Amino acid sequence: MRGSYWIETLGCPKNQVDSDKLAGSLLLDGYEAASGPESADVVVVNTCAFIEPARAESVETILSLSQGRRAGARLVVTGCLAARAGEELALAMPEVDVVADVGVPVELALAPRGRGASRWRPRSGETVPSLDLLEMPRRPTDAPWAYVKVAEGCDRRCGFCAIPSFRGPQRSRTLEAVLAEVDALQVREVVLVAQDLASFGRDRSARVASSSDHSELDALVPDAVDVPGIVELVEAVSARVDRVRLLYLYPSSLTDGLVDAICATGVPYFDLSLQHVSRPLLRRMRRFGNSERFLARIRQIREKAPEAALRSSFILGYPGETEEDHDELLSFIGEAELDWAGFFTFSNEDGTYAASLDGAVPESLALERLRECAELQDAITARRRAVLVGSRLEVLVDAPGIARSHREAPEIDGVIRVPTSLAAGSLVGVEVVGAEGPDLLAELVGDRRAGISSDGVVAALR
Numbered sequence: 001m002r003g004s005y006w007i008e009t010l011g012c013p014k015n016q017v018d019s020d021k022l023a024g025s026l027l028l029d030g031y032e033a034a035s036g037p038e039s040a041d042v043v044v045v046n047t048c049a050f051i052e053p054a055r056a057e058s059v060e061t062i063l064s065l066s067q068g069r070r071a072g073a074r075l076v077v078t079g080c081l082a083a084r085a086g087e088e089l090a091l092a093m094p095e096v097d098v099v100a101d102v103g104v105p106v107e108l109a110l111a112p113r114g115r116g117a118s119r120w121r122p123r124s125g126e127t128v129p130s131l132d133l134l135e136m137p138r139r140p141t142d143a144p145w146a147y148v149k150v151a152e153g154c155d156r157r158c159g160f161c162a163i164p165s166f167r168g169p170q171r172s173r174t175l176e177a178v179l180a181e182v183d184a185l186q187v188r189e190v191v192l193v194a195q196d197l198a199s200f201g202r203d204r205s206a207r208v209a210s211s212s213d214h215s216e217l218d219a220l221v222p223d224a225v226d227v228p229g230i231v232e233l234v235e236a237v238s239a240r241v242d243r244v245r246l247l248y249l250y251p252s253s254l255t256d257g258l259v260d261a262i263c264a265t266g267v268p269y270f271d272l273s274l275q276h277v278s279r280p281l282l283r284r285m286r287r288f289g290n291s292e293r294f295l296a297r298i299r300q301i302r303e304k305a306p307e308a309a310l311r312s313s314f315i316l317g318y319p320g321e322t323e324e325d326h327d328e329l330l331s332f333i334g335e336a337e338l339d340w341a342g343f344f345t346f347s348n349e350d351g352t353y354a355a356s357l358d359g360a361v362p363e364s365l366a367l368e369r370l371r372e373c374a375e376l377q378d379a380i381t382a383r384r385r386a387v388l389v390g391s392r393l394e395v396l397v398d399a400p401g402i403a404r405s406h407r408e409a410p411e412i413d414g415v416i417r418v419p420t421s422l423a424a425g426s427l428v429g430v431e432v433v434g435a436e437g438p439d440l441l442a443e444l445v446g447d448r449r450a451g452i453s454s455d456g457v458v459a460a461l462r
């Protein structure tokens with residue numbers, strides 16, 4: 001046994017998958033998981049750097065883990081902050097033993113490289129052993145669901161986003177590789193993630209040149225043509241597991257074919273990353289769409305699947321946002337009646353298009369607009385939950401007492417509270433007997449055997 005490791009993961013589900021794969025590579029290298037960061041020989045922090053608050057949290061976490069580690073333990077920092085600002089981080093934080101780029105094997109990064117080499121980069125001409133995190137094996141999971149990352153990087157150039165600058169252009173995995181990982185995970189629900197999920201496979205077929213000419217962006221409507229990659233992927237994964245769910249759908253890539261494929265999985269859950277609805281402001285964000293088009297798409301989805309659940313996320317305070325833009329967003333939220341929505345204030349990110357824009361919105365006004373939107377949405381979410389009382393649902397039990405129907409994604413939406421006697425991993429029929437804000441209360445109905453998951457019963461549920 002080479003020693004023990006602890007991985008602290010910050011940020012998004014994609015980072016969670018990267019950590020799972022880093023753990024898989026450390027296990028292969030003969031390390032074992034430590035019970036806590038204070039007892040580990042190697043402490044790894046997989047950081048997030050999307051916006052300023054995330055970077056601050058990453059630095060705080062590094063400092064607290066450095067102070068809490070045992071004497072002689074090594075501290076490795078990887079992830080987006082290492083990719084985005086590795087040099088500065090290595091210079092500013094001497095307590096960090098190694099800052100390793102995304103994908104650099106922790107084992108390799110720890111190898112002694114002489115004094116002062118705290119920023120791991122391949123020496124000139126030195127090739128990094130091809131540890132492509134995307135394709136690394138996952139350590140098995142105990143949970144009945146798992147995120148599966150199907151691509152890395154992004155080809156879009158949204159005005160507020162720096163991700164393409166440090167995660168690079170989109171690199172999709174092969175369908176076979178994704179399916180092999182799904183089979184290896186042995187879970188009942190797979191949550192597909194990527195920076196621009198609905199563009200899965202596009203980079204392999206044709207790299208779409210993105211430009212700052214907004215009419216060009218509208219010309220990107222060809223996005224509307226079925227991108228064989230994503231529909232194929234959804235159908236193939238859906239044939240292997242009880243549930244497949246998709247996160248981060250760029251609106252112009254949500255084609256009729258993809259809507260049909262998602263509805264056909266039995267999990268009509270649509271996570272539309274809209275960011276705003278005002279056409280002029282979306283153009284300043286270098287993004288597609290407007291409220292009419294989004295409302296039309298939502299209506300169409302609900303015609304196909306009346307029980308569909310919809311989520312989105314919005315940015316308040318983007319440079320140039322006017323009261324009219326904000327009023328349009330408020331009326332959209334009122335009319336769209338989404339099940340879930342997240343709101344964020346604009347973060348001025350170095351190197352992004354937005355950083356050069358005029359029309360800065362005061363932080364206090366952005367926060368005020370966020371509060372207004374969140375209040376309105378919370379009431380809508382509570383109302384949409386309350387109407388489910390009395391209905392019968394099929395739920396996946398994630399853990400004793402906690403379950404989710406097709407309407408709830410893990411970790412970001414409400415949950416359904418069920419009897420703790422139900423086994424994790426079982427798919428059971430329940431009746432909703434109450435609602436508490438975003439959460440529901442439910443009682444078991446139908447076949448109790450479903451509570452005792454055994455392959456026979458599981459297969460019967462398919």
Ligand code: SF4
Nearest residue numbers: 154156158161163195
């Ligand atoms: S789609 Fe836009 S917001 Fe999402 S990762 Fe790509 S550039 Fe960033």
